[in-house]
Amino acid sequence: MKITSLTDTISLKRQLEGGNEEQLKTVRGVLQDVRENGDAALRKYSEMWDGILLDDFRVTQNEIDNAVLNFDPQLKQDLEEAAANIRYYHEAQKRDGYKLPIDNGSWLGQRIIPLDAVGLYVPGGLAAYPSSVLMNVIPAQVTGVERIVITSPAGKNGKLPDAVLVAASILGVREIYKVGGAQAIAALAYGTETIAPVDKITGPGNIFVALAKREVFGEVAIDMIAGPSEIAVLADETAYADEIAADLLSQAEHDELACAVLITTSERLAQDVALEVERQLSTLPKEAIARKSIENFGQIYVAKDLEQAIQAVNSLAPEHLEVVTANAEEDSLKIRHAGAIFIGRYSSEPVGDYFAGTNHVLPTNSTARFASGLNVDDFIKRTNVVYYTEKTWEESAPKIARLARMEGLEGHARAVESRGWTKGDK
Amino acid sequence: MKITSLTDTISLKRQLEGGNEEQLKTVRGVLQDVRENGDAALRKYSEMWDGILLDDFRVTQNEIDNAVLNFDPQLKQDLEEAAANIRYYHEAQKRDGYKLPIDNGSWLGQRIIPLDAVGLYVPGGLAAYPSSVLMNVIPAQVTGVERIVITSPAGKNGKLPDAVLVAASILGVREIYKVGGAQAIAALAYGTETIAPVDKITGPGNIFVALAKREVFGEVAIDMIAGPSEIAVLADETAYADEIAADLLSQAEHDELACAVLITTSERLAQDVALEVERQLSTLPKEAIARKSIENFGQIYVAKDLEQAIQAVNSLAPEHLEVVTANAEEDSLKIRHAGAIFIGRYSSEPVGDYFAGTNHVLPTNSTARFASGLNVDDFIKRTNVVYYTEKTWEESAPKIARLARMEGLEGHARAVESRGWTKGDK
Numbered sequence: 001m002k003i004t005s006l007t008d009t010i011s012l013k014r015q016l017e018g019g020n021e022e023q024l025k026t027v028r029g030v031l032q033d034v035r036e037n038g039d040a041a042l043r044k045y046s047e048m049w050d051g052i053l054l055d056d057f058r059v060t061q062n063e064i065d066n067a068v069l070n071f072d073p074q075l076k077q078d079l080e081e082a083a084a085n086i087r088y089y090h091e092a093q094k095r096d097g098y099k100l101p102i103d104n105g106s107w108l109g110q111r112i113i114p115l116d117a118v119g120l121y122v123p124g125g126l127a128a129y130p131s132s133v134l135m136n137v138i139p140a141q142v143t144g145v146e147r148i149v150i151t152s153p154a155g156k157n158g159k160l161p162d163a164v165l166v167a168a169s170i171l172g173v174r175e176i177y178k179v180g181g182a183q184a185i186a187a188l189a190y191g192t193e194t195i196a197p198v199d200k201i202t203g204p205g206n207i208f209v210a211l212a213k214r215e216v217f218g219e220v221a222i223d224m225i226a227g228p229s230e231i232a233v234l235a236d237e238t239a240y241a242d243e244i245a246a247d248l249l250s251q252a253e254h255d256e257l258a259c260a261v262l263i264t265t266s267e268r269l270a271q272d273v274a275l276e277v278e279r280q281l282s283t284l285p286k287e288a289i290a291r292k293s294i295e296n297f298g299q300i301y302v303a304k305d306l307e308q309a310i311q312a313v314n315s316l317a318p319e320h321l322e323v324v325t326a327n328a329e330e331d332s333l334k335i336r337h338a339g340a341i342f343i344g345r346y347s348s349e350p351v352g353d354y355f356a357g358t359n360h361v362l363p364t365n366s367t368a369r370f371a372s373g374l375n376v377d378d379f380i381k382r383t384n385v386v387y388y389t390e391k392t393w394e395e396s397a398p399k400i401a402r403l404a405r406m407e408g409l410e411g412h413a414r415a416v417e418s419r420g421w422t423k424g425d426k
Numbered sequence: 427m428k429i430t431s432l433t434d435t436i437s438l439k440r441q442l443e444g445g446n447e448e449q450l451k452t453v454r455g456v457l458q459d460v461r462e463n464g465d466a467a468l469r470k471y472s473e474m475w476d477g478i479l480l481d482d483f484r485v486t487q488n489e490i491d492n493a494v495l496n497f498d499p500q501l502k503q504d505l506e507e508a509a510a511n512i513r514y515y516h517e518a519q520k521r522d523g524y525k526l527p528i529d530n531g532s533w534l535g536q537r538i539i540p541l542d543a544v545g546l547y548v549p550g551g552l553a554a555y556p557s558s559v560l561m562n563v564i565p566a567q568v569t570g571v572e573r574i575v576i577t578s579p580a581g582k583n584g585k586l587p588d589a590v591l592v593a594a595s596i597l598g599v600r601e602i603y604k605v606g607g608a609q610a611i612a613a614l615a616y617g618t619e620t621i622a623p624v625d626k627i628t629g630p631g632n633i634f635v636a637l638a639k640r641e642v643f644g645e646v647a648i649d650m651i652a653g654p655s656e657i658a659v660l661a662d663e664t665a666y667a668d669e670i671a672a673d674l675l676s677q678a679e680h681d682e683l684a685c686a687v688l689i690t691t692s693e694r695l696a697q698d699v700a701l702e703v704e705r706q707l708s709t710l711p712k713e714a715i716a717r718k719s720i721e722n723f724g725q726i727y728v729a730k731d732l733e734q735a736i737q738a739v740n741s742l743a744p745e746h747l748e749v750v751t752a753n754a755e756e757d758s759l760k761i762r763h764a765g766a767i768f769i770g771r772y773s774s775e776p777v778g779d780y781f782a783g784t785n786h787v788l789p790t791n792s793t794a795r796f797a798s799g800l801n802v803d804d805f806i807k808r809t810n811v812v813y814y815t816e817k818t819w820e821e822s823a824p825k826i827a828r829l830a831r832m833e834g835l836e837g838h839a840r841a842v843e844s845r846g847w848t849k850g851d852k
Contacts, residue, residue, distance in 0.1 A: 075832055078825045089534050092524050100518055108515050108783050113762055115796055127834040163832060199796040221796035246837070246844035253837035285836045329813065336539055340810040346819035346845060347812045350838035354829040355822055357534050358810035370541055370625040370647035372808040382798040384766035384784035386773045387755065393772035396781055399504045403780040406501055406589060408553040410711045411672070411679035412776035418672035419772060 001248075001274045001294055006263065006301040006312055011366065019211045027182045027211040034186035039193045045183040050124075052158050052178075057194055059160060059176040067165035076166055082355045083134050083170055089357030090142045093376035099385075106392040109385035115140075115221075117147035117196070118379060119188035121203035124153035124180050128161030131353065135360050135374065136202045137171050143379040148173050149198060151188065153180020181205075185212035189220045202361070202374065223374060227364035228257035231349055232318035232338075234309055234331070235264045239324040241272030243345065245280050247322060248273070250350050252293035253286040259297040261316065263309045270300045310334045317368040320349050339368045393419055427674075427700045427720055432689065432727040432738055437792065445637045453608045453637040460612035465619045471609040476550075478584050478604075483620055485586060485602040493591035502592055508781045509560050509596055515783030516568045519802035525811075532818040535811035541566075541647075543573035543622070544805060545614035547629035550579035550606050554587030557779065561786050561800065562628050563597050569805040574599050575624055577614065579606020607631075611638035615646045628787070628800065649800060653790035654683035657775055658744035658764075660735055660757070661690045665750040667698030669771065671706050673748060674699070676776050678719035679712040685723040687742065689735045696726045736760045743794040746775050765794045819845055 019027075033041040039057075047053050068076070097111040120136045122129060133150065140148055150168055152160050160178060168176055177195055179187055185205075191197035200221035201213060213222045231251040233244050248260035264270050277294060281287055303309035310331065313321060317337035325331050328344045335341060339362030342349055353360045361374035388396070397416045404412035445453075459467040465483075473479050494502070525535040546562045548555060559576065566574055576594055578586050586604060594602055603621055605613055611631075617623035626647035627639060639648045657677040659670050674686035690696050703720060710716055729735035736757065739747060743763035751757050754770045761767060765788030768775055779786045787800035814822070823842045830838035 075828060078829050081825060082829065085528075088528075089526065092526055093536065095521070098518050100515065102511075102514075102783070110519065110801075111767075116762070129833055131829065131833065218791075218793070221793075242847060243841075243844045246841040250835070250838045250841035253835060280840070284840075285834075290837065332811070335809070336542070338809055340812070341537075343811065343813040346814040346816050348814075348819075348842050348845065350826060350830055350835075350842050351814055351819075351822065352810070352812050353838060355826045356812045356814065357528070358812055362810070363807075365644075367644070367647075368807065368809075370807060373810055375536075375808055377803060381789075381794065381796060382801055383761075383764055383794075384778065384788070384799055385758070385769065386766070386778050386782045386784055387769040388772040388774075388777055388782065390772050393774075393777075396777065399507060400776060400781045402501060403504050403508065403557065404776055407555055407557065408711075409676070409679060409776075411716060412676045412779060414706070414710075415669075415672040415676035416774050416776050418669045419774065421668060 001277050001298045001300050003270045003274055003300040003302060006303040006308060010301065010312055010315060019207050023207060024211055027208055027215060030182040031186045031212060031215055034183050034192065035190045042179050042183050042187055042192060045181060046179065049181055050153050051156060052154055054154070054158065054178060057177040057179050059165065059178060061174065063159065064165050064169050064174070064176070067162040068169050071162050071166045076170070079130060079134070079167055080170055082131070083138065085355060085357035086134055086138045086359070087142065090139045090359070090376050094142060097382070102392065104391035104395070105389045107387050109387070111383040111385060112380050113383060114144040114146070114380050115199045116145070117149065117198040118145050118200045118202065119149040119151060119198040121184060121201060121205050121209060122150055122152035122164055123205050123209070124155065128163040130163040130167035131360065132203060133164055133167035133171070137173055139359065139374060139376045140379045141171065143376050145379050147175065147198070149175045149177070149188065149195070151177040151179045151184040153184070154178035182208045182212035185209060185216060189216035200379070223361065223378065224363060224367070224371060226361065228255040228259065230259040230319040230364055231322070232261045232263060232313055232316055232320070233322040233324060234313050235262060235266070235269060235324040236306065236326060237266035237269060238326045239264070239269055240345070241269055241276045243348070244269070244273050244324065245276035247349050248277060248298070249280055249284060249290050251320065252290040252298065253284060256289050256292040257297070258293040260294060261298070261318070262300045263303055263312050264300070265303050265306055265309055267302055270302050274300060306331065313338070317366040319362045319364045319368065320352070322347065322349060337368050339363045339373050427703050427724045427726050429696045429700055429726040429728060432729040432734055436727065436738055436741060445633050449633060450637055453634055453641060456608040457612045457638060457641055460609050460618065461616045468605050468609050468613060468618060471607065472605065475607060476579050477582060478580055480580070480584065480604060483603040483605050485591065485604060487600070489585065490591050490595050490600070493588040494595050497588050497592045502596070505556060505560070505593055506596055508557070509564065511781060511783035512560055512564045512785070513568065516565045516785070516802050520568060523808070528818065530817035530821070531815045533813050535813070537809040537811060538806050539809060540570040540572070540806050541625045542571070543575065543624040544571050544626045544628065545575040545577060545624040547610060547627060547631050547635060548576055548578035548590055549631050549635070550581065554589040556589040556593035557786065558629060559590060559593035559597070563599055565785065565800060565802045566805045567597065569802050571805050573601065573624070575601045575603070575614065575621070577603040577605050577610040579610070580604035608634045608638035611635060611642060615642035626805070628804070649787065649804065650789060650793070650797060652787065654681040654685065656685040656745040656790055657748070658687045658689060658739055658742055658746070659748040659750060660739050661688065661692070661695060661750040662732065662752060663692035663695060664752045665690070665695055666771070667695055667702045669774070670695070670699050670750065671702035673775050674703060674724070675706055675710060675716050677746065678716040678724065679710060682715050682718040683723070684719040686720060687724070687744070688726045689729055689738050690726070691729050691732055691735055693728055696728050700726060732757065739764070743792040745788045745790045745794065746778070748773065748775060763794045765789045765799050
C-alpha cells in the first residue's frame with residue numbers, strides 16, 4: 001500500500017461506471033416490454049438471460065420448507081441471532097406522529113404511515129447473500145409495512161439459494177419470486193399478472209438492475225444506488241497493524257473498485273500495516289480482487305496530528321469508519337460525516353456487516369455528507385394535518401389573504417375568505 | 427367542471443414535461459462551464475439570460491436593510507407570525523440519536539447530525555415568493571444546519587424582490603446571491619470563487635432549474651422535483667359548494683397543469699360546485715390559467731358511498747386533501763396516502779400554504795404513496811455506531827466468521843478473527 005503524508009485535500013470519490021448508452025437502451029426496452037406484456041416478458045427474459053424456463057415464478061412453501069430442512073442448523077441459528085440483533089437496533093428508530101395544540105381548539109399534526117408494499121431485489125450469481133435479506137426486510141417490518149416481496153434470479157437448477165430462502169423464512173416473508181435483472185425491477189414497479197406492483201424497491205444489483213432502478217425512480221421510490229464498498233480507518237500508535245490490515249482487506253475483497261484507506265498519526269503503524277496488507281493478501285482467496293482494489297484505491301496517509309487526521313476523515317465522508325485510537329469514543333464524536341462508525345479495537349467492520357444489528361446498507365462515494373444508511377424512516381411517509389376551528393380561521397383569514405395577495409395569488413385569498421361570504425346564513 | 431360517477435380506477439398522474447434534449451444539452455453545458463470557470467460563467471449567463479451585468483453577486487446588508495425599511499410593516503408582521511407558526515410545527519420533528527446497551531458493556535448507537543450547508547433556490551419572475559423562503563429555511567434552521575444560502579435571479583433593476591429579502595431577514599439568513607437558473611444550481615453544487623458549495627439544494631424552479639437539480643443529484647442531495655399543484659376534496663352533503671369551489675380554484679390558479687378534483691357522496695353538491703366553479707372563475711384574475719387547469723384536469727366524481735370515496739382518494743394519493751364531511755377527523759384517519767390533510771370546513775387549503783405551520787413543499791403526482799413533504803429529517807443524516815468490548819467480540823466472532831464464510835467472504839471472517847491471532851501477546 002502506498003504511504004504518503006496527509007495533505008489537506010483527499011477524496012474517496014471515484015468516477016463510477018454509470019452504464020453506457022447500449023445498456024440503457026436495453027434496460028428501457030425491457031422495462032417497456034414488461035409494462036406491456038407482463039409475465040410473458042418475464043418468462044422471455046428469464047429464458048434469454050438466466051437460461052431457465054419457468055412456468056411459475058412464485059417460490060412455493062414447499063421449496064422454502066425444503067431449504068430450511070437442508071440448511072445447516074448452526075448457520076440458521078446464527079442468522080436468527082443476527083436477525084434479532086438487527087430488529088433490536090431498528091426498533092429504537094420507530095416513532096409516532098404528533099398532534100400539536102394551537103389556539104382556540106385548533107391543532108396541527110403529523111401522521112407517520114408505513115408504505116403499503118415494498119420489494120427487495122436480491123442479486124444472484126455465485127454467492128448467496130442472506131445478510132442482504134435481513135438488512136432490507138427488517139427495517140420494513142419494524143415500521144409495519146404489510147406486503148414485503150423478495151425477487152431474485154434463479155440458478156441454472158431453477159431454484160433460489162437455500163440461504164436466501166432460509167433468511168426469508170426466518171423473517172416470515174413468503175412472497176418470493178424467481179425473477180432477476182431489469183425485468184424484476186420492472187415487475188416490481190409496474191406489476192404483472194403474477195406480481196402486484198410495490199411502492200418502493202430496495203437492494204443491490206448489477207449495472208442493469210441499477211439502471212432499471214434509476215429509470216423507474218419517480219414511479220416508485222428506490223433506495224440509494226450503492227457504489228463499491230469503502231473503509232477508512234483512523235488509528236494512532238495504540239492500534240495493531242495485523243488487525244487494521246485485515247479490516248482494510250475485508251472491504252477490498254468486495255470489489256476491484258472498493259476503497260480502503262488508513263489515516264494514522266503513527267509513522268510506525270503506517271509501515272507495519274503496509275507490510276501486513278502484503279503478507280495477508282498472499283493467502284486471501286479473493287487475492288486478485290483485493291489486490292487490484294488496494295493497488296488502485298488503497299492508501300495510507302500519515303497525519304501530523306489527530307486533528308488533521310479527523311479533518312481528513314470528515315472530508316472523505318467514508319461509508320465505514322473505524323476509530324482505533326487511545327480515546328476512540330471521544331475522538332469519534334468529532335466525526336461529522338461517515339455512514340457507520342466502529343469504535344475501538346474489537347469493533348471490526350464485518351461485525352456490522354452481519355451481526356451487531358446496525359444496518360449494512362450505507363451511503364458510499366462521499367454521500368455520507370448528506371445521506372444516511374437504510375433505516376426505518378425509509379419505509380414510512382409523513383402526512384401533515386391541519387385542523388382549524390372557526391375562531392382560528394376568523395383570526396387568521398385576514399393575514400393569510402394578505403400574504404396570498406402579496407404573492408399575486410388572489411384565488412388563494414378568496415378561498416380563505418370564502419368562509420365569510422355568507423357567514424351565519426348558510 | 428365535468429361530473430362523472432366514480433369508478434374504481436381514477437388517477438391524478440399526468441405525463442409531465444421532463445425537458446427535451448435541447449434543454450438538457452443547454453443545462454449540461456452551463457453546469458460544465460460553471461464547474462470550470464466559476465464566477466466568470468455566472469456573470470456570463472446572468473448577462474445573457476437575465477439581462478443584467480453584476481460585479482458582485484452577494485446581496486449586501488445594506489440592500490437587506492433597505493428592503494426591510496421599504497416593506498409594509500403589516501405584511502412583515504404577517505410573515506413573522508407565519509414564521510413562528512412554521513417553527514413551532516417543525517420543532518416537534520426534532521429528535522435525538524440513541525445509544526442502546528447490548529451485553530457485556532457493548533452498545534449500538536445512532537447519531538443524528540445536521541447537514542453542514544444547504545442552498546435554497548428561490549425562483550424569480552413576475553411574483554416574489556417569500557413563503558417559499560420560510561418553508562425551506564425554517565426546517566433547516568430547526569435541525570441546526572450552520573450555513574444556509576439563498577440564491578435567486580435578480581430583476582432588471584439588479585435587485586431581488588423586497589419580500590424575499592424581508593423573509594430572509596426575519597429568519598436571519600444573510601448569505602444571499604443574485605444568481606438564477608441552471609447556473610445557480612451549478613454554483614451551489616460545485617462552488618465558485620464567491621459561492622462555497624453546499625450539501626443539499628432545495629426549492630422550486632423552471633424546467634432548466636429542475637433539469638440542473640436532476641443532473642447534480644448524487645454530487646449533492648436535492649429535495650423532490652415538485653410537479654404542478656394538486657388538490658382533492660372529499661366532501662359529503664354537509665359541505666358548502668362556494669367554499670369547495672373557491673378551494674379548488676386556489677390550486678387551479680397555480681398552473682395550467684394543476685389538478686383539482688372533488689370526490690363527493692352528494693349528487694347535489696357535485697352540481698352546485700360545478701356551477702360555483704364557473705361563477706367564480708369569471709372574476710378570477712388568473713382566470714385563463716385556472717380555466718385551462720379545470721378544463722383539462724378538473725373533475726368531480728360522485729361516489730356511491732363514503733367508503734368508495736375514501737378508497738378513491740387513497741388511489742389518487744393527492745398532494746393536498748381536504749376532508750369536509752360530517753365526521754371529518756374520523757374519516758381522515760382512513761386516508762393512507764396524501765401529502766397534507768386539511769380537516770373540516772375552516773381548514774381551507776391556502777391556510778397551509780402560508781400560515782398554519784405545516785410545510786407547503788409536498789409530494790405531487792401520486793408520489794404521496796411513498797414520499798413525504800419537506801421536513802426536519804431532510805436536513806439531517808444518521809450515522810450508525812458500533813462499540814464492541816472484548817467479551818462481546820469473543821462471543822460473536824465465531825458466529826460472524828461463519829456467516830461471512832457462508833457468503834464466500836473469507837477476508838471478512840479473517841478480519842473478525844484477527845483479534846485472536848496472537849491474543850494476550852500483543
